[in-house]
Amino acid sequence: MVQISDIHYDHLPIRIQDAFLDRVIEKVNALKPDIIVITGDFVQREPEPIHQLIDKHLNRLKAKYGIYNILGNHDYKTSHGAELITKAFEKTDMTLLHNQVAYPMGKGKGRIQLVGLGDYSRKRVNFLVDQVKESLEEPNRPRIVLSHNPDSAKDLVEFEIDLQLSGHTHGGQVCFPNGRPILPILDKLMTRILPKRELVRISYPRKVVKNWEWARGHHILEQETRPERPFNLYVNRGLATHPPLRLFCDPEITLILLSPK
Structure with missing residues (x-):
């Protein structure tokens, strides 16, 4: 399985270049994945560039059992965004899941459930979650959940989920050499210095994500009632770069190898 995330395609693609996306598509296809998942933020704000993104890039992706996508917060930035993007994917061979469940390899015993x-x-x-709660509670089913914001793991940890795949954070995007994000430190600094009336005007880090300890990579959430079935969370660093730069936080294509326990 391959995961990519946070493309942020725009009319003026200052956040991501077509030439870079061409290389991403080539690298993903070279991995010959069984399944490809894209965990949201296809566009930056206006949804219309989704057509160009699909026609020039995403339609070239190839996976044995299909390509499955979810929306991210930027895909909802306009009142018509989610609907327009959903309709665009309906004209492709890719599947957009919006509080829905899929079985890429069929519903047989031991087959993966994708939420x-x-x-x-x-x-x-x-x-x-109520729309898929019955599926999340189905016993003895290998289960992968696609949820753009890793904060959602707090709500999902009660269910029997083997793996949650998220994006959203860009890995912090600007980090120290050890990969630790600078943004949460900036958040604490601004909280101490600026008055509350000024803080509400700023889209500062806490409004992006609360659990910055999950900014990137693999995490195992504690499940005291089910120690034999850990809740794995993986947060992809995304592809796009909000101006001005990425620092010690490269864009990411994630290759996930799944094996029976």
């Missing part, structure tokens, strides 16, 4: 959820930042409207 795709909506945007957690507006969870009362978009992140509708």
